[in-house]
Amino acid sequence: MQKDISVIISTYNSPEWLRKVLYGYNTQTYRNFEVIIADDGSDERTQKIIEEIQKEVFFPILHVWHEDNGFQKTIILNKALLASTTAYILMTDGDCIPREDFIEEHIKYREEGYFLSGGYYKLPMNISKSITKEDIFSGQCFDLSWLKKHGVHHSFKNSKLYNNSFKSWLLNYLTPTTPSWNGHNSSGWKSDFLAVNGFDERMQYGGEDREFGERLINLGIKAKQIRYSTVCIHLDHERGYVKPEMIQKNLMIRKETKQQKKTWTEFGIKKKQLI
16 A cells, blocks of 8 residues: 655664664554655664564665765755655654654644644653663653653653643644754655755754755745644764854855745755756
């Protein structure tokens, strides 16, 4: 049967985190999806994990990989986008475990002329490490009482884990946060992504997802806030790949996109042909 939605998961040398994330997709209530791993040059450990998981889960997994040449997430995301087989695409990261209704909620709120902007609930390292396959399959790693037993403190951010549709709707409506394209939890139509020429491949870490969303908005696509409806928990990790020069370059590209109201990047999926 033709799949209805593609889930693109970006990863780089975090095989055990990716394992937990893929277990999360095996719990999904909405099952008509494919998973595409956008792998920014991981070593053979990630390939091995994917081969193991493929034998356990119900959904198909396509591993899109290129050689490691520094932080090139935008390039591998464009390759994964082209490899997808569906009209609708959800993008997330290999450190974000989805709750069982994650894809179902994206399907529920999708609408032509919009992209969906979700969020995440960040976990400390000790809980990130201790979560087991059983914790994911049972759903207890999303339960606030379970998390508090493991050291999570009282916070308004805990409301991101509410399993109540009215409360989630109300918080989506009331939140002052502007909806934007968030690479850990956003979805939209493949035709719209192609209309802006995908991600700008000049960009490395720091705002590359936001710039993609800004071009979508410049195109006339509206952003819909669903950060309290689509629940995923973010596993902690170091960010040794972050460099100040990356941030500065990306800020300049974003500034240009905003000032010129760009809808297209010349450095995306389609490249200028040199004469």
